[in-house]
Amino acid sequence: MPLTGTERLLGSRILIVDDTPHNVEIVFEALDDAGYTAIDTTTSPEEGLAMIEAQLYDLILLDIRMPRIDGFEFIKRATPLYGVRPLPVVVLTAQIDEETRRRALAAGVRDFLTKPLQLWELQLRVKNTLSMELLYREVSEQNETLEQKVKERTAELERTRHEIISRLATAGEFRDNDTGQHVTRMSYFAQRLAELAGFSPKDAQLILEAAPLHDVGKIGIPDAILLKPGKLDPDEWEIMKRHAEIGGQILADSESPLLQLAHKIAITHHEKWDGSGYPAGLKGEEIPIEGRIIAVCDVFDALSSERPYKKAWPLEKIIALLEEGAGQHFDPRLIDLFLADLPHMLSIRDRFQDVLTEVA
Numbered sequence: 562m563p564l565t566g567t568e569r570l571l572g573s574r575i576l577i578v579d580d581t582p583h584n585v586e587i588v589f590e591a592l593d594d595a596g597y598t599a600i601d602t603t604t605s606p607e608e609g610l611a612m613i614e615a616q617l618y619d620l621i622l623l624d625i626r627m628p629r630i631d632g633f634e635f636i637k638r639a640t641p642l643y644g645v646r647p648l649p650v651v652v653l654t655a656q657i658d659e660e661t662r663r664r665a666l667a668a669g670v671r672d673f674l675t676k677p678l679q680l681w682e683l684q685l686r687v688k689n690t691l692s693m694e695l696l697y698r699e700v701s702e703q704n705e706t707l708e709q710k711v712k713e714r715t716a717e718l719e720r721t722r723h724e725i726i727s728r729l730a731t732a733g734e735f736r737d738n739d740t741g742q743h744v745t746r747m748s749y750f751a752q753r754l755a756e757l758a759g760f761s762p763k764d765a766q767l768i769l770e771a772a773p774l775h776d777v778g779k780i781g782i783p784d785a786i787l788l789k790p791g792k793l794d795p796d797e798w799e800i801m802k803r804h805a806e807i808g809g810q811i812l813a814d815s816e817s818p819l820l821q822l823a824h825k826i827a828i829t830h831h832e833k834w835d836g837s838g839y840p841a842g843l844k845g846e847e848i849p850i851e852g853r854i855i856a857v858c859d860v861f862d863a864l865s866s867e868r869p870y871k872k873a874w875p876l877e878k879i880i881a882l883l884e885e886g887a888g889q890h891f892d893p894r895l896i897d898l899f900l901a902d903l904p905h906m907l908s909i910r911d912r913f914q915d916v917l918t919e920v921a
Contacts, residue, residue, distance in 0.1 A: 579624035730773030748772035750858035778808025
Protein backbone atom coordinates (compact mmCIF):
# COMPACT_ATOMS: atom_id res chain seq x y z
CA MET A 562 0.00 0.00 0.00
CA PRO A 563 1.44 3.44 -0.91
CA LEU A 564 2.53 5.69 1.95
CA THR A 565 0.29 8.58 2.96
CA GLY A 566 1.56 12.15 2.78
CA THR A 567 2.06 12.25 6.54
CA GLU A 568 3.95 8.94 6.52
CA ARG A 569 6.24 10.16 3.75
CA LEU A 570 6.83 13.41 5.62
CA LEU A 571 7.66 11.73 8.93
CA GLY A 572 9.88 9.20 7.16
CA SER A 573 12.01 11.93 5.58
CA ARG A 574 15.76 11.52 6.08
CA ILE A 575 17.04 14.32 8.34
CA LEU A 576 20.66 15.09 9.27
CA ILE A 577 21.59 17.36 12.20
CA VAL A 578 25.12 18.81 12.07
CA ASP A 579 26.20 20.90 15.07
CA ASP A 580 29.50 20.81 16.96
CA THR A 581 27.71 21.28 20.31
CA PRO A 582 26.31 17.95 21.59
CA HIS A 583 23.69 19.71 23.75
CA ASN A 584 22.27 21.52 20.71
CA VAL A 585 22.15 18.26 18.76
CA GLU A 586 20.27 16.58 21.60
CA ILE A 587 17.67 19.36 21.84
CA VAL A 588 16.97 19.32 18.11
CA PHE A 589 16.87 15.52 17.94
CA GLU A 590 14.40 15.25 20.84
CA ALA A 591 12.12 17.93 19.36
CA LEU A 592 11.95 16.15 16.02
CA ASP A 593 11.62 12.73 17.63
CA ASP A 594 8.69 14.02 19.70
CA ALA A 595 7.11 15.31 16.47
CA GLY A 596 7.19 11.77 15.05
CA TYR A 597 10.15 11.89 12.64
CA THR A 598 11.69 8.44 12.34
CA ALA A 599 14.84 8.81 10.19
CA ILE A 600 17.09 11.27 12.04
CA ASP A 601 20.88 11.09 11.94
CA THR A 602 23.17 13.34 13.96
CA THR A 603 26.82 14.30 14.15
CA THR A 604 28.99 16.87 15.90
CA SER A 605 31.67 16.57 13.21
CA PRO A 606 31.23 18.47 9.93
CA GLU A 607 33.69 16.08 8.27
CA GLU A 608 31.56 13.12 9.31
CA GLY A 609 28.43 14.96 8.16
CA LEU A 610 29.87 15.34 4.65
CA ALA A 611 30.77 11.65 4.61
CA MET A 612 27.23 10.77 5.67
CA ILE A 613 25.80 12.84 2.80
CA GLU A 614 28.14 11.07 0.37
CA ALA A 615 26.72 7.75 1.60
CA GLN A 616 23.09 8.90 1.23
CA LEU A 617 21.37 12.14 0.31
CA TYR A 618 19.18 13.64 3.02
CA ASP A 619 15.82 15.34 2.60
CA LEU A 620 16.79 18.00 5.14
CA ILE A 621 20.06 19.12 6.70
CA LEU A 622 19.88 21.19 9.91
CA LEU A 623 23.26 22.91 9.96
CA ASP A 624 25.11 25.03 12.47
CA ILE A 625 27.02 27.95 10.94
CA ARG A 626 29.82 28.38 13.50
CA MET A 627 31.83 25.15 13.68
CA PRO A 628 35.57 24.51 13.94
CA ARG A 629 37.67 23.34 10.96
CA ILE A 630 34.73 23.45 8.51
CA ASP A 631 32.16 26.19 9.14
CA GLY A 632 28.63 26.10 7.76
CA PHE A 633 29.48 28.05 4.61
CA GLU A 634 32.31 25.69 3.68
CA PHE A 635 30.07 22.72 4.52
CA ILE A 636 27.43 24.00 2.08
CA LYS A 637 30.08 24.58 -0.60
CA ARG A 638 31.30 20.97 -0.31
CA ALA A 639 27.85 19.40 0.03
CA THR A 640 26.18 21.17 -2.91
CA PRO A 641 27.93 19.16 -5.69
CA LEU A 642 26.85 15.92 -3.99
CA TYR A 643 23.22 16.80 -4.78
CA GLY A 644 23.85 17.35 -8.49
CA VAL A 645 20.94 19.28 -9.98
CA ARG A 646 18.86 19.02 -6.81
CA PRO A 647 18.79 22.11 -4.57
CA LEU A 648 20.64 21.57 -1.30
CA PRO A 649 17.93 21.20 1.43
CA VAL A 650 19.64 23.16 4.25
CA VAL A 651 18.10 25.03 7.18
CA VAL A 652 20.68 26.98 9.16
CA LEU A 653 20.84 26.92 12.97
CA THR A 654 22.62 30.07 14.11
CA ALA A 655 22.91 32.69 16.82
CA GLN A 656 24.27 35.08 14.20
CA ILE A 657 21.48 37.17 12.78
CA ASP A 658 23.52 40.00 11.30
CA GLU A 659 22.79 41.05 7.74
CA GLU A 660 26.09 39.78 6.28
CA THR A 661 25.56 36.26 7.67
CA ARG A 662 22.00 36.12 6.31
CA ARG A 663 23.14 37.43 2.93
CA ARG A 664 25.97 34.86 2.62
CA ALA A 665 23.67 32.02 3.70
CA LEU A 666 20.91 32.91 1.25
CA ALA A 667 23.45 33.35 -1.56
CA ALA A 668 24.77 29.85 -0.77
CA GLY A 669 21.28 28.37 -1.23
CA VAL A 670 20.03 28.06 2.35
CA ARG A 671 16.29 27.38 2.54
CA ASP A 672 15.54 28.91 5.94
CA PHE A 673 17.00 30.13 9.27
CA LEU A 674 16.41 29.06 12.84
CA THR A 675 17.78 31.45 15.45
CA LYS A 676 19.39 30.19 18.63
CA PRO A 677 18.24 29.79 21.31
CA LEU A 678 15.70 27.63 19.48
CA GLN A 679 11.97 27.77 20.04
CA LEU A 680 10.87 24.13 19.72
CA TRP A 681 7.47 24.91 18.22
CA GLU A 682 9.16 27.08 15.60
CA LEU A 683 11.72 24.35 14.89
CA GLN A 684 9.00 21.76 14.34
CA LEU A 685 6.92 24.02 12.07
CA ARG A 686 9.84 25.22 9.96
CA VAL A 687 11.08 21.63 9.55
CA LYS A 688 7.60 20.52 8.52
CA ASN A 689 7.23 23.36 6.01
CA THR A 690 10.68 22.83 4.52
CA LEU A 691 10.19 19.07 4.22
CA SER A 692 6.75 19.58 2.62
CA MET A 693 8.36 21.71 -0.07
CA GLU A 694 11.16 19.15 -0.52
CA LEU A 695 8.66 16.30 -0.89
CA LEU A 696 6.68 18.35 -3.41
CA TYR A 697 9.87 18.99 -5.38
CA ARG A 698 10.68 15.27 -5.35
CA GLU A 699 7.16 14.34 -6.45
CA VAL A 700 7.33 16.77 -9.36
CA SER A 701 10.80 15.47 -10.28
CA GLU A 702 9.55 11.88 -10.18
CA GLN A 703 6.56 12.79 -12.35
CA ASN A 704 8.87 14.53 -14.82
CA GLU A 705 11.13 11.48 -14.94
CA THR A 706 8.10 9.27 -15.57
CA LEU A 707 6.90 11.57 -18.35
CA GLU A 708 10.39 11.68 -19.89
CA GLN A 709 10.54 7.89 -19.84
CA LYS A 710 7.12 7.67 -21.49
CA VAL A 711 8.24 10.16 -24.14
CA LYS A 712 11.37 8.08 -24.79
CA GLU A 713 9.29 4.91 -25.05
CA ARG A 714 6.80 6.60 -27.37
CA THR A 715 9.62 8.01 -29.51
CA ALA A 716 11.21 4.57 -29.73
CA GLU A 717 7.83 3.09 -30.69
CA LEU A 718 7.37 5.71 -33.41
CA GLU A 719 10.89 5.01 -34.66
CA ARG A 720 10.16 1.28 -34.85
CA THR A 721 6.91 2.02 -36.68
CA ARG A 722 8.70 4.32 -39.12
CA HIS A 723 11.29 1.66 -39.88
CA GLU A 724 8.60 -0.96 -40.35
CA ILE A 725 6.62 1.25 -42.74
CA ILE A 726 9.73 2.04 -44.76
CA SER A 727 10.70 -1.62 -44.83
CA ARG A 728 7.26 -2.66 -46.01
CA LEU A 729 7.16 0.08 -48.63
CA ALA A 730 10.59 -0.97 -49.88
CA THR A 731 9.48 -4.60 -49.95
CA ALA A 732 6.45 -3.61 -52.03
CA GLY A 733 8.80 -2.07 -54.57
CA GLU A 734 11.07 -5.10 -54.69
CA PHE A 735 8.59 -7.92 -54.13
CA ARG A 736 7.29 -8.15 -57.65
CA ASP A 737 10.69 -8.75 -59.26
CA ASN A 738 12.85 -10.01 -56.38
CA ASP A 739 12.36 -13.46 -54.93
CA THR A 740 14.34 -12.95 -51.73
CA GLY A 741 14.00 -9.45 -50.32
CA GLN A 742 17.62 -9.61 -49.13
CA HIS A 743 18.83 -7.45 -52.01
CA VAL A 744 17.74 -4.21 -50.36
CA THR A 745 19.29 -5.26 -47.05
CA ARG A 746 22.69 -6.02 -48.54
CA MET A 747 22.66 -3.01 -50.81
CA SER A 748 21.73 -0.72 -47.90
CA TYR A 749 24.62 -1.96 -45.77
CA PHE A 750 26.99 -1.65 -48.73
CA ALA A 751 25.79 1.95 -49.12
CA GLN A 752 26.27 2.77 -45.44
CA ARG A 753 29.82 1.42 -45.54
CA LEU A 754 30.69 3.21 -48.79
CA ALA A 755 29.27 6.46 -47.40
CA GLU A 756 31.53 6.15 -44.37
CA LEU A 757 34.53 5.52 -46.63
CA ALA A 758 33.56 8.60 -48.66
CA GLY A 759 33.71 10.77 -45.53
CA PHE A 760 30.12 10.81 -44.32
CA SER A 761 29.53 11.18 -40.59
CA PRO A 762 28.19 8.08 -38.81
CA LYS A 763 24.81 9.83 -38.48
CA ASP A 764 24.59 10.65 -42.19
CA ALA A 765 25.80 7.17 -43.18
CA GLN A 766 23.08 5.69 -40.96
CA LEU A 767 20.52 7.86 -42.75
CA ILE A 768 21.65 6.39 -46.09
CA LEU A 769 21.27 2.90 -44.62
CA GLU A 770 17.67 3.74 -43.71
CA ALA A 771 16.80 5.51 -46.98
CA ALA A 772 18.47 3.11 -49.43
CA PRO A 773 15.75 0.41 -49.31
CA LEU A 774 13.38 2.84 -51.03
CA HIS A 775 15.59 3.30 -54.10
CA ASP A 776 13.33 1.18 -56.34
CA VAL A 777 9.97 1.95 -54.75
CA GLY A 778 8.84 3.37 -58.11
CA LYS A 779 8.62 -0.17 -59.50
CA ILE A 780 5.21 -0.24 -57.88
CA GLY A 781 4.05 1.81 -60.83
CA ILE A 782 5.48 -0.43 -63.59
CA PRO A 783 3.03 -2.87 -65.27
CA ASP A 784 3.56 -6.55 -64.50
CA ALA A 785 3.82 -7.40 -68.18
CA ILE A 786 7.01 -5.33 -68.34
CA LEU A 787 8.37 -5.76 -64.83
CA LEU A 788 8.02 -9.56 -64.91
CA LYS A 789 8.87 -10.14 -68.55
CA PRO A 790 11.39 -13.03 -68.66
CA GLY A 791 13.12 -11.90 -71.83
CA LYS A 792 14.77 -8.71 -72.98
CA LEU A 793 12.62 -5.60 -73.03
CA ASP A 794 12.00 -3.93 -76.40
CA PRO A 795 12.80 -0.17 -76.70
CA ASP A 796 9.28 0.95 -75.84
CA GLU A 797 9.11 -1.36 -72.83
CA TRP A 798 12.51 -0.18 -71.66
CA GLU A 799 11.34 3.43 -71.74
CA ILE A 800 8.42 2.46 -69.52
CA MET A 801 10.74 0.52 -67.17
CA LYS A 802 13.01 3.55 -66.85
CA ARG A 803 10.09 5.56 -65.52
CA HIS A 804 10.37 3.78 -62.16
CA ALA A 805 12.97 6.35 -61.08
CA GLU A 806 10.61 9.24 -61.73
CA ILE A 807 7.69 7.37 -60.17
CA GLY A 808 9.77 6.74 -57.05
CA GLY A 809 10.62 10.42 -56.94
CA GLN A 810 6.93 11.32 -57.17
CA ILE A 811 5.99 8.89 -54.39
CA LEU A 812 8.63 10.29 -52.05
CA ALA A 813 8.43 13.99 -53.04
CA ASP A 814 7.57 16.94 -50.80
CA SER A 815 8.14 15.27 -47.44
CA GLU A 816 9.30 17.23 -44.40
CA SER A 817 11.15 14.16 -43.12
CA PRO A 818 14.95 14.29 -43.70
CA LEU A 819 14.86 10.53 -44.23
CA LEU A 820 12.24 10.67 -46.97
CA GLN A 821 13.92 13.69 -48.54
CA LEU A 822 17.08 11.62 -48.86
CA ALA A 823 15.10 8.62 -50.13
CA HIS A 824 13.57 10.88 -52.79
CA LYS A 825 17.02 12.05 -53.89
CA ILE A 826 18.27 8.45 -54.12
CA ALA A 827 15.20 7.12 -55.93
CA ILE A 828 15.36 9.72 -58.68
CA THR A 829 19.15 9.72 -59.21
CA HIS A 830 20.47 6.20 -58.64
CA HIS A 831 20.26 5.40 -62.37
CA GLU A 832 22.14 8.52 -63.46
CA LYS A 833 25.62 7.79 -64.85
CA TRP A 834 28.92 9.59 -64.37
CA ASP A 835 29.27 10.24 -68.12
CA GLY A 836 25.76 11.70 -68.42
CA SER A 837 24.21 8.74 -70.24
CA GLY A 838 21.90 7.71 -67.40
CA TYR A 839 18.28 8.53 -66.64
CA PRO A 840 15.88 10.20 -65.97
CA ALA A 841 17.66 13.62 -66.18
CA GLY A 842 20.97 12.76 -67.87
CA LEU A 843 22.95 14.29 -65.02
CA LYS A 844 26.72 14.12 -65.31
CA GLY A 845 29.60 13.78 -62.85
CA GLU A 846 29.13 15.67 -59.62
CA GLU A 847 25.80 17.01 -60.83
CA ILE A 848 24.56 13.66 -59.56
CA PRO A 849 24.07 13.78 -55.76
CA ILE A 850 26.72 11.64 -54.11
CA GLU A 851 24.02 9.56 -52.40
CA GLY A 852 22.69 8.54 -55.82
CA ARG A 853 26.23 7.74 -57.00
CA ILE A 854 26.79 5.56 -53.91
CA ILE A 855 23.58 3.60 -54.49
CA ALA A 856 24.48 3.12 -58.18
CA VAL A 857 27.70 1.29 -57.26
CA CYS A 858 26.14 -0.78 -54.49
CA ASP A 859 23.00 -1.69 -56.46
CA VAL A 860 24.96 -2.98 -59.45
CA PHE A 861 27.45 -4.87 -57.30
CA ASP A 862 24.71 -6.73 -55.48
CA ALA A 863 22.68 -7.43 -58.61
CA LEU A 864 25.70 -9.02 -60.31
CA SER A 865 26.96 -10.96 -57.29
CA SER A 866 23.55 -12.41 -56.35
CA GLU A 867 22.11 -15.64 -57.69
CA ARG A 868 18.52 -15.67 -58.87
CA PRO A 869 16.26 -18.47 -60.11
CA TYR A 870 16.73 -17.09 -63.62
CA LYS A 871 20.50 -16.42 -63.46
CA LYS A 872 23.75 -17.39 -61.80
CA ALA A 873 25.85 -14.99 -59.79
CA TRP A 874 28.77 -13.52 -61.71
CA PRO A 875 32.27 -14.61 -60.68
CA LEU A 876 33.90 -12.01 -58.45
CA GLU A 877 36.70 -11.36 -60.94
CA LYS A 878 34.17 -10.52 -63.65
CA ILE A 879 32.28 -8.15 -61.34
CA ILE A 880 35.49 -6.34 -60.39
CA ALA A 881 36.39 -5.99 -64.05
CA LEU A 882 32.99 -4.48 -64.86
CA LEU A 883 33.23 -2.00 -61.97
CA GLU A 884 36.73 -0.96 -63.01
CA GLU A 885 35.64 -0.61 -66.64
CA GLY A 886 32.61 1.43 -65.60
CA ALA A 887 34.64 3.84 -63.44
CA GLY A 888 34.42 7.24 -65.13
CA GLN A 889 31.57 6.07 -67.36
CA HIS A 890 28.75 4.54 -65.31
CA PHE A 891 30.28 5.11 -61.87
CA ASP A 892 32.05 7.79 -59.89
CA PRO A 893 35.70 6.61 -60.18
CA ARG A 894 36.55 7.69 -56.63
CA LEU A 895 33.71 5.61 -55.20
CA ILE A 896 34.82 2.57 -57.22
CA ASP A 897 38.35 2.92 -55.79
CA LEU A 898 36.96 3.13 -52.25
CA PHE A 899 34.59 0.20 -52.78
CA LEU A 900 37.20 -2.14 -54.25
CA ALA A 901 39.82 -1.18 -51.65
CA ASP A 902 37.32 -2.31 -48.99
CA LEU A 903 36.11 -5.38 -50.88
CA PRO A 904 36.74 -7.89 -48.04
CA HIS A 905 34.36 -5.93 -45.81
CA MET A 906 31.76 -5.70 -48.57
CA LEU A 907 31.97 -9.46 -49.12
CA SER A 908 31.44 -10.02 -45.41
CA ILE A 909 28.20 -8.01 -45.66
CA ARG A 910 27.15 -10.09 -48.67
CA ASP A 911 27.85 -13.32 -46.78
CA ARG A 912 25.96 -12.13 -43.70
CA PHE A 913 22.72 -11.59 -45.67
CA GLN A 914 22.60 -14.60 -47.97
CA ASP A 915 19.59 -15.23 -50.16
CA VAL A 916 17.38 -18.26 -49.63
CA LEU A 917 16.21 -19.22 -53.11
CA THR A 918 13.02 -21.11 -53.75
CA GLU A 919 12.61 -23.74 -56.41
CA VAL A 920 10.91 -22.60 -59.62
CA ALA A 921 8.31 -25.09 -60.84
